[in-house]
Amino acid sequence: MSVIESLRGGLIVSVQAYPGEPMRHPETMAQIALAAERGGAVAIRCQGLADISAIKGQVEIPVIGLWKEGHEGVYITPTLRHARACIMAGADVVAIDATRRARPDGLSYADTVKALKEEGALVMADCGSIDDARMAVEAGSDIISTTLAGYSGEREKTAGPDFELLDQMVTEFPQVPVLCEGRVHSPTQAAEVMAAGAYAVVVGTAITHPTTITSWFADAIK
Numbered sequence: 001m002s003v004i005e006s007l008r009g010g011l012i013v014s015v016q017a018y019p020g021e022p023m024r025h026p027e028t029m030a031q032i033a034l035a036a037e038r039g040g041a042v043a044i045r046c047q048g049l050a051d052i053s054a055i056k057g058q059v060e061i062p063v064i065g066l067w068k069e070g071h072e073g074v075y076i077t078p079t080l081r082h083a084r085a086c087i088m089a090g091a092d093v094v095a096i097d098a099t100r101r102a103r104p105d106g107l108s109y110a111d112t113v114k115a116l117k118e119e120g121a122l123v124m125a126d127c128g129s130i131d132d133a134r135m136a137v138e139a140g141s142d143i144i145s146t147t148l149a150g151y152s153g154e155r156e157k158t159a160g161p162d163f164e165l166l167d168q169m170v171t172e173f174p175q176v177p178v179l180c181e182g183r184v185h186s187p188t189q190a191a192e193v194m195a196a197g198a199y200a201v202v203v204g205t206a207i208t209h210p211t212t213i214t215s216w217f218a219d220a221i222k
């Protein structure tokens with residue numbers, strides 16, 4: 001079965017810790033990824049070359065790798081160099097910023113995807129709007145996703161997943177795998193995005209970010 005086919009209908013778990021956080025260590029991330037695999041994840045999404053390699057060493061399921069540089073503007077795998085490095089580190093799919101903003105290396109999104117495809121890589125397009133998705137499909141991305149909805153200035157940051165953008169994407173691109181990622185906070189919401197036509201759902205915070213999960217409970221009993 002192809003990597004993309006193996007994601008169909010499944011749960012992808014995003015395993016990331018942010019700079020300065022207590023769990024930001026490749027071995028810790030790899031342990032969480034393995035736990036997620038045992039729980040039924042069909043793939044892991046993770047950040048940074050050390051985490052990608054450590055996680056590849058632990059799990060059998062595919063790894064979607066990205067490399068975050070900074071946290072403003074184009075920061076998810078911002079350049080072709082970052083994308084190539086993710087593949088070299090072992091990622092089965094590389095996730096890259098697929099907004100229409102200028103990229104730090106001056107390449108267009110289409111040029112970046114073209115180079116990666118020529119090298120045999122699979123590309124996940126992290127989109128923030130339907131216009132981004134159009135550009136990403138035109139460029140030949142293997143997967144498109146709602147990852148940047150609410151973070152790139154084109155969509156409101158909904159409390160839960162951006163169902164409206166998901167609907168636009170699956171309606172306009174029925175032939176392209178559309179992932180729903182971002183603020184999927186419960187099993188019910190995960191089921192809802194699948195019912196809405198997502199090819200697969202990506203859950204990060206609600207499974208792998210204990211500080212945030214703890215704050216949900218702490219706030220609820222204040």
Ligand SMILES: CC(=O)N[C@H](C=O)[C@@H](O)[C@H](O)[C@H](O)COP(=O)(O)O
Pocket residue numbers: 014016066076147148151181182183184202203204205206
């Ligand atoms: C916008 C951005 O930088 N998103 C990042 C992308 O890799 C991660 O910080 C998110 O945790 C991930 O998308 C999963 O989303 P959520 O944690 O909401 O389930």
